[in-house]
Amino acid sequence: MLWALISWAALLLLGLVVFCFLLYCAYIHYTHLKYDHIPGPPRDSFLMGHSPTFMKLTKDNGIIYDCLLDWVLKYGPVVRINGLHKVFMIVTDPEAIKELLMSSKHPKEHFYENIFYLFGVRFMGKGLLTDRDHEHWYKQRRMMDPAFSRTYLMSLMGTFNDKAEELMEKLAEKADIKSEVKMHDMFNKVTLDVIAKVAFGMDLNTLHDDQTPFPRAIFMTMQGMIEVRNPFIRFQPSKRKVIQEIRESVHLLRKTGRECLERRQRMIQEGGDIPTDILSQILRGDALENDCDNELMIDNFVTFFIAGQETTANQLAFAVQELGRHPDILRKAQAEVDEVIGAKRDLEYEDLGKLRYLSQVLKETLRLYPSVPGTSRVTAEELVIDGVMIPKNSSVTVNTYVTGRMEQFFPEPLKFNPDRFNRDSPKPYYTYFPFSLGPRSCIGQVFAQRI
DSSP states (O other): OHHHHHHHHHHHHHHHHHHHHHHHHHHHHHHHHHHTTSOOOOOSBTTTBTHHHHHHHHHTTOOHHHHHHHHHHHHOSEEEEEETTEEEEEEOOHHHHHHHHHOSSSOBOTHHHHTTEETTEEOSTTOTTTOOOHHHHHHHHHHHGGGGSHHHHHTTHHHHHHHHHHHHHHHHHHHHTTOOOOHHHHHHHHHHHHHHHHHHOOOOOTTTOTTSHHHHHHHHHHHHHHHTTOTTGGGOGGGHHHHHHHHHHHHHHHHHHHHHHHHHHHHHHHTOOOOOSHHHHHHHHHHHHTOOOHHHHHHHHHHHHHHHHHHHHHHHHHHHHHHHHOHHHHHHHHHHHHHHTTTOSSOOHHHHHHOHHHHHHHHHHHHHSOSSOEEEEEOSSOEEETTEEEOTTOEEEEEHHHHTTOTTTSSSTTSOOGGGGSTTSOOOSSSOOTTOOGGGSOTTHHHHTTO
């Protein structure tokens, strides 16, 4: 009798699994019917869509965005990409990019909710980067804008100069003993030190000691943002240790943020000398709004480090790479620096505006190697792009890596040519957006280009 019950239960469970699988297949078929009028490469399989292509590229250390570029060049300005039951479109039409980014009616894609938590631990929460509610986001942005104004950034030049001098001293030490240097590592350290100091009054000093747990925690959480895209990772025994370290790293970042915030709030209450950093500016904004949410503040503490540190370091590293590859461009940039800065030890804010060619070098670097390749939106209404209808509530991606390497927008796109961005050259029309565009553009873009 018992075995009969077990057999019936097993058959019932098997039938339920089969039914759920068939239901899932039916949903995928429905998705295909909804989106298959949109051009795109043949799917690798009915269930997996194009996921096997992306998994193979990742395994072979390929660049997924180069694959997307090839598909755009072959199939046009709207390309459909399938992944399991999900579909998203990559769009490269400038007018469509303008509509998606410049309007506030198209919310950010649901992926940003996936990093509210990271493997069960609150990570970026509802910070500026991840908040999909426009009204709530706008309230945050309005409070934080003064902390990133030109006037306030001018007051931070002393810290920028000090950290730049520390970097040059470290490089000089290495040069004296003819030791090789990984410039990307050095830029990671100096940008982390700068953001910690000017944003939160923290002295990390990773240029001199990078064995502290905080830099490692930043690295692990960024790895976690990649790992979390894999829906099966939680079921892989080999990944358990990595997931646990990612969780501990998120706990450390938020604990550090909480301690930093509470320390500053006590200083304000006691009426002591308050550091003139971005945290103080933001707390003043919270006081004016009478709306201080500590967890939200910690969300943004994490966001500033994750969104601002490695992105800036990557830009600097790629700029150095391209200057090393192009001695003529290096000489021209060096001549401008010598003319504007001369023998001065410290730069003034006004000096930065005079370094026009160096600014062109940085902009061209971001065209070829954008620190944030793209962003996504959910269509608030049906859109027709180049004769292709995209349904309402569809996920649409715009990618500045892809548009930045298209011949129709940038002649000889693989050539590193800073003169594309001189004052007399035509301005890119919604095809160059390394800091995004419109109301959700990066609040720290001026800050990032001043480090």
